[in-house]
C-alpha cells in the first residue's frame with residue numbers, strides 16, 4: 170500500500186461521535202482506529218515518514234496527555250531519541266513549568282518537568298488532534314519555557330474550521346488528516 174492508501178485506510182477507521190463530550194461537538198475518536206492492527210502499523214509508518222521529511226535531527230519527542238502519549242514513546246523508540254510528557258496540572262513531581270490553556274470544550278493547565286528538556290534540545294511536539302490550538306499553543310510555551318528548541322508539531326487530525334493553526338504561526342505544524 171502507498172502512503173495515500175494507508176491514509177485513506179486510517180481515515181475510514183477513525184470514529185465520529187456527534188454531541189460528545191458536549192452538545193455541538195463532533196468528536197473524532199483516534200481510539201476507534203487503534204483497535205485495528207493494520208491501522209496501528211500504517212499510523213506509525215506515516216508519522217515516521219513525516220518526521221523524516223519535515224523535521225530533521227529531532228532529539229526529543231514531547232507528547233500531550235493523554236492521547237499524545239499513544240505516540241510519543243512509540244516514535245521516540247523508533248527514532249532512537251528520548252520522549253517527555255506534558256501533563257494536566259498536579260500530576261508531575263519535582264520542579265515544573267506551568268501554562269493555562271483553553272480548548273474546544275473547556276479550560277485547564279498543563280505542566281512539564283523542567284528536567285525533561287535540555288537547553289537547546291531539538292523538540293518535536295506530538296498530539297492526536299489540533300482543534301482550537303489551545304493545547305498545542307500551551308505545549309509550545311511550556312517547551313520553550315523549559316529551554317527546548319521546538320522544530321515543529323505533528324498531529325494526526327486537524328479541524329480546519331476552528332483555525333487552530335493561526336495560533337501556531339511561531340512554528341511548523343503538520344497534520345495527516347484535515348476535516
Ligand SMILES: O=P(O)(O)OC[C@H]1O[C@H](OP(=O)(O)OP(=O)(O)O)[C@H](O)[C@@H]1O
Pocket residue numbers: 233234235236237271272273274296297298299300301302303304305333
Ligand atoms: O486544539 P484544542 O482545542 O486545544 O484541542 C485539542 C486537544 O483536545 C483533545 O484533548 P483533551 O484535552 O480532550 O484530552 P485527552 O487527550 O486527555 O483526551 C485532543 O486530544 C487534543 O489534545
Ligand SMILES: Nc1ncnc2[nH]cnc12
Pocket residue numbers: 194195196197198272273274298300301328
Ligand atoms: N472535536 C474533537 N474531537 C476529538 N478531540 C477533540 N479535542 C478538541 N476537539 C476535539
Ligand SMILES: [Mg+2]
Pocket residue numbers: 233234235236237296297
Ligand atoms: Mg489531548
